[in-house]
Amino acid sequence: MDSGDIDSYTLSIMELRHLRYFVCVAEQLHFGRAAGQLGISQPPLSQQIRLLEQELGVALFERSSRRVRLTEAGTLFLDEARATLAQADRAIGAARRAQQGELGRVAIGLLPSALFAAPVSAALARFRRDHPDVHLDVGEVSLAAQRAGLSAGTLDIGLAHSHRAPRLGDAFTATRLAESAMIVALPEDHALAGETGPLALAALRDLPMVHYPYDGEGFLADLRALFERAGVEPRMGQEARELSTLLGLVAAGLGFSILPAPLRRLALDTVCYRPLADAGASTSLWLLHPFRPRPAAARLLALLQAG
Incomplete structure (x- = not known):
């Protein structure tokens, strides 16, 4: 999967929580530790990552009994996922500040x-x-x-x-x-x-x-x-x-x-x-x-x- 494929992918078909799950697993490179950090059990986490891979049409991780590592597509997708989550957090923060009267126009x-x-x-x-x-x-x-x-x-x-x-x-x-x-x-x-x-x-x-x-x-x-x-x-x-x-x-x-x-x-x-x-x-x-x-x-x- 090249950068053009990832850039053309429409993120609206996935939930932000799928991206957060993916980033956590990508940073931990361990499903058990990532599940513990996210506060969920490992089987649902693994299932959500597989659903994400199916929607993307690519494998994001190489899995074996001994280790988990990112594929080339997963490495590239990680940067984009982090950027998307950061933008979403900024948008959420702006909406909350506007609701509180701390942002906007009078x-x-x-x-x-x-x-x-x-x-x-x-x-x-x-x-x-x-x-x-x-x-x-x-x-x-x-x-x-x-x-x-x-x-x-x-x-x-x-x-x-x-x-x-x-x-x-x-x-x-x-x-x-x-x-x-x-x-x-x-x-x-x-x-x-x-x-x-x-x-x-x-x-x-x-x-x-x-x-x-x-x-x-x-x-x-x-x-x-x-x-x-x-x-x-x-x-x-x-x-x-x-x-x-x-x-x-x-x-x-x-x-x-x-x-x-x-x-x-x-x-x-x-x-x-x-x-x-x-x-x-x-x-x-x-x-x-x-x-x-x-x-x-x-x-x-x-x-x-x-x-």
């Missing part, structure tokens, strides 16, 4: 402000440290897209700022992680940037606002409600889909923006942050996820919910 959709919230950044850092073999796939995703991704199973976790709990399907839930004040981002050279203390929305009525796309819910909907309560009609200016673009437009003097307070951690020389004085100028960070998350996602959810 897809997270969020608005970038969520990453700067202390509970989120701390949980992600600890998860990465404790679960290095789980890949975190993090993307900037609108609230509407988070809902769609959760429903489609392409997202495991969503994170969004909103005054009220986002609407979700019956298989999902929203957990409030933290509450944050709202802050105003202004160009560093603007007259209002030179003052200190909270800033009222009324002071911003004549300035354009740089903002994310309006989707009828979430943080921007909260801002519209805040302006209505203050009796101020916002001048909706330049729209930006990414945080870096939004702050760049503010720094360039194209307007102001209102953001969750954790983004104050983005200290830029060209942007000034001031708190809002108006009542109700706050938002909540919500954790969105299915009631029955996948194992790795469940581990991250536990860290996020622990705060």
Whole structure:
């Protein structure tokens, strides 16, 4: 039997235990000792090896009353059997680790402000440290897209700022992680940037606002409600889909923006942050996820919910 014959043999017709029996006998070169190591009696072991040889169509051992030794085909098959068993053990180990949440992928959709919230950044850092073999796939995703991704199973976790709990399907839930004040981002050279203390929305009525796309819910909907309560009609200016673009437009003097307070951690020389004085100028960070998350996602959810 040459290597081409062995490579072409389909291992699916035999059980892995036949390979383990063969390897043990090949290493011991003694059926009695191999049977003892395997915890079975010798006759069934001999029978299983003969069945394996019949399936392969070759003799793997030369047997005599005095000794057992591998044939040339058996020597070659031993290397392949060991490699197959090693791969099977790796596959079994990977499956078990995935079931335990120690291996796999967690897809997270969020608005970038969520990453700067202390509970989120701390949980992600600890998860990465404790679960290095789980890949975190993090993307900037609108609230509407988070809902769609959760429903489609392409997202495991969503994170969004909103005054009220986002609407979700019956298989999902929203957990409030933290509450944050709202802050105003202004160009560093603007007259209002030179003052200190909270800033009222009324002071911003004549300035354009740089903002994310309006989707009828979430943080921007909260801002519209805040302006209505203050009796101020916002001048909706330049729209930006990414945080870096939004702050760049503010720094360039194209307007102001209102953001969750954790983004104050983005200290830029060209942007000034001031708190809002108006009542109700706050938002909540919500954790969105299915009631029955996948194992790795469940581990991250536990860290996020622990705060």
